[in-house]
Amino acid sequence: MSAPMVTAENVHKSFGHVEVLKGIDLEVRTGQVFCVLGPSGSGKSTLLRCINHLERIDAGRLSVDGQLVGYRERSGKLYELNENEVADQRRDIGMVFQRFNLFAHMTALQNVMLAPMDVRRLPKAEVREHAMQLLGRVGLADQAQKYPSQLSGGQQQRVAIARALAMKPKLMLFDEPTSALDPELVGEVLDVMRDLAASGMTMIVVTHEIAFAREVGDHLVFMDSGVVVEQGAPRDVLSNPQHKRTQTFLSKVL
Amino acid sequence: MSGLPAPTDAKTPIRAIPVRHWGQQVSGVIVLAALVAFIYAVATNENLDWSIIAANLFGPTILSGLWVTISLTVLSLIIGAALGVTVAVMRLSPNRVLNSVAGGYIWAFRGTPVLVQLLLWFNLALFFPRLGLGEFSLDTNTVITAFVAALLGLGLNEGAYMAEIVRGGILSVDHGQSEAAMALGMRRRSTMFKIVLPQAMRVIIPPMGNELITMLKMTSLVTVIAAPDLLNRAQVISSRNFYIFELLIVASIWYLALTTISTLIQMRLEKRFARGVAGVAPRRRRILLNLKPGRVTSPVITPGDRPVVYAKGGAGS
Ligand SMILES: Nc1ncnc2c1ncn2[C@@H]1O[C@H](COP(=O)(O)OP(=O)(O)OP(=O)(O)O)[C@@H](O)[C@H]1O
Ligand SMILES: [Mg+2]
Numbered sequence: 001m002s003a004p005m006v007t008a009e010n011v012h013k014s015f016g017h018v019e020v021l022k023g024i025d026l027e028v029r030t031g032q033v034f035c036v037l038g039p040s041g042s043g044k045s046t047l048l049r050c051i052n053h054l055e056r057i058d059a060g061r062l063s064v065d066g067q068l069v070g071y072r073e074r075s076g077k078l079y080e081l082n083e084n085e086v087a088d089q090r091r092d093i094g095m096v097f098q099r100f101n102l103f104a105h106m107t108a109l110q111n112v113m114l115a116p117m118d119v120r121r122l123p124k125a126e127v128r129e130h131a132m133q134l135l136g137r138v139g140l141a142d143q144a145q146k147y148p149s150q151l152s153g154g155q156q157q158r159v160a161i162a163r164a165l166a167m168k169p170k171l172m173l174f175d176e177p178t179s180a181l182d183p184e185l186v187g188e189v190l191d192v193m194r195d196l197a198a199s200g201m202t203m204i205v206v207t208h209e210i211a212f213a214r215e216v217g218d219h220l221v222f223m224d225s226g227v228v229v230e231q232g233a234p235r236d237v238l239s240n241p242q243h244k245r246t247q248t249f250l251s252k253v254l
Numbered sequence: 255m256s257g258l259p260a261p262t263d264a265k266t267p268i269r270a271i272p273v274r275h276w277g278q279q280v281s282g283v284i285v286l287a288a289l290v291a292f293i294y295a296v297a298t299n300e301n302l303d304w305s306i307i308a309a310n311l312f313g314p315t316i317l318s319g320l321w322v323t324i325s326l327t328v329l330s331l332i333i334g335a336a337l338g339v340t341v342a343v344m345r346l347s348p349n350r351v352l353n354s355v356a357g358g359y360i361w362a363f364r365g366t367p368v369l370v371q372l373l374l375w376f377n378l379a380l381f382f383p384r385l386g387l388g389e390f391s392l393d394t395n396t397v398i399t400a401f402v403a404a405l406l407g408l409g410l411n412e413g414a415y416m417a418e419i420v421r422g423g424i425l426s427v428d429h430g431q432s433e434a435a436m437a438l439g440m441r442r443r444s445t446m447f448k449i450v451l452p453q454a455m456r457v458i459i460p461p462m463g464n465e466l467i468t469m470l471k472m473t474s475l476v477t478v479i480a481a482p483d484l485l486n487r488a489q490v491i492s493s494r495n496f497y498i499f500e501l502l503i504v505a506s507i508w509y510l511a512l513t514t515i516s517t518l519i520q521m522r523l524e525k526r527f528a529r530g531v532a533g534v535a536p537r538r539r540r541i542l543l544n545l546k547p548g549r550v551t552s553p554v555i556t557p558g559d560r561p562v563v564y565a566k567g568g569a570g571s
Binding site for chain 1: 430431433434435437438439440442444448449452453
């Protein structure tokens with residue numbers, strides 16, 4: 001068994017009086033493709049956002065690669081990290097959004113180059129070379145000089161993946177990366193993700209693409225209203241769901 | 255309901271008397287007559303000495319005042335813009351102290367008349383006779399000259415207004431943009447200056463043209479603290495030769511010239527920033543697009559609006 005990359009123990013998160021995560025326990029192992037499934041509003045995005053501290057958890061423990069997210073533990077006491085330390089923790093976690101969120105005023109290449117230069121302070125020539133490599137890897141070397149609005153949704157999402165990879169993350173979070181795409185563009189993004197999984201990247205993927213979860217996923221979690229209802233090997237959960245709620249959900253999406 | 259003619263034989267052309275805009279024609283004649291009468295009255299008025307206007311329009315005193323007016327306008331706008339960006343960023347900061355300081359500044363400087371602010375700066379010596387500490391202090395009146403007081407008054411006041419413009423621009427940028435930057439590990443400052451502000455520019459820049467025009471005219475207030483601006487110079491001349499009306503006309507001609515140029519600048523800015531920054535459709539096609547029925551030329555700006563291919567849920571929309 002490989003080492004755990006993400007560990008969540010009894011994670012709680014509320015927005016105002018609404019409890020969105022009600023005690024989540026999870027373990028994502030290094031190299032795993034960890035799929036998260038669940039109806040709208042079940043807290044999938046919130047969970048991902050907690051993992052890179054875009055949201056702060058209210059209770060429980062959450063750690064990435066052995067480090068607590070957002071806190072430092074010293075002699076049994078927790079100290080909150082300051083804003084810059086939190087930013088530093090996020091460097092090693094890539095995130096891909098449902099709506100791409102490419103920087104609209106920059107070309108594809110500039111989008112990919114920005115963070116390594118700004119955050120890691122690497123020399124421009126080196127960053128550029130790596131960025132072109134990554135764009136090649138997602139099949140967009142010839143679109144490097146285009147602005148996001150000149151690209152199709154599938155192309156934008158592939159640039160967004162390249163942008164996240166440019167930071168050489170140890171963990172990638174995907175929040176419904178194909179949900180905003182026209183059906184004919186979904187395949188090209190999933191192909192890139194499939195390659196990434198094959199290269200050994202640890203990935204947490206929130207998705208409604210059942211086929212992808214079945215083929216590529218190593219582990220699947222089904223969430224509903226803030227709790228993990230059931231989990232296991234994708235094949236088992238998908239073809240033989242134990243829980244009533246899972247069965248209902250799958251009967252709707254399959 | 256459009257007033258289409260009743261369907262007739264397709265071959266016979268429609269013969270109809272076009273709508274007569276009687277109201278428009280009558281009022282046009284009246285306005286024209288009034289204008290001619292006014293010009294006649296002014297041109298033949300013996301109380302108005304045109305030679306004085308001609309002699310002073312390009313006179314050295316007026317030109318020096320013109321220069322002061324232009325420099326005051328430009329410098330105050332620069333001070334205002336720098337302050338505006340700083341204060342807007344402070345205003346949106348989660349830091350309560352910065353936030354309150356910014357709020358207090360905007361409250362105070364927008365809540366009092368510029369004229370009062372100018373007088374306060376000019377009379378600062380009454381309150382602080384010397385500026386600085388101990389040996390390193392200077393007589394306030396030598397530091398705060400009329401020009402410096404004018405700059406402080408106009409610049410600080412403008413900063414408060416610009417702050418609100420900049421804040422609006424920042425808030426117009428889709429939150430997903432800064433979220434993506436944060437997810438990459440970028441710090442707040444980088445995110446603001448490299449991601450948010452550049453995209454806020456398209457909302458911030460067009461109203462700047464308006465600020466330029468307003469500022470040009472507002473500089474005339476500095477006359478009350480005897481800063482040697484255009485209006486002040488005109489008044490200095492007329493206090494000597496008593497051609498009060500003539501010199502006010504000289505000043506007005508220059509103000510009109512300057513605001514006309516500013517209006518042209520503003521129109522260009524608005525055109526350039528109305529629809530994205532680079533790679534916009536050629537202007538002619540844009541105009542044609544806007545002429546299509548049912549299409550409204552709206553000043554609403556969507557982030558990522560640099561159209562060629564629209565992706566579903568396009569970047570930062
Ligand atoms: N910033 C927020 N403030 C208040 N409530 C929020 C916030 N973010 C999410 N929520 C609420 O938390 C609940 C869970 O949201 P979340 O986005 O995690 O669900 P999801 O499983 O990702 O759903 P979807 O499939 O629609 O993306 C929803 O009811 C949502 O309205
Ligand atoms: Mg979601």
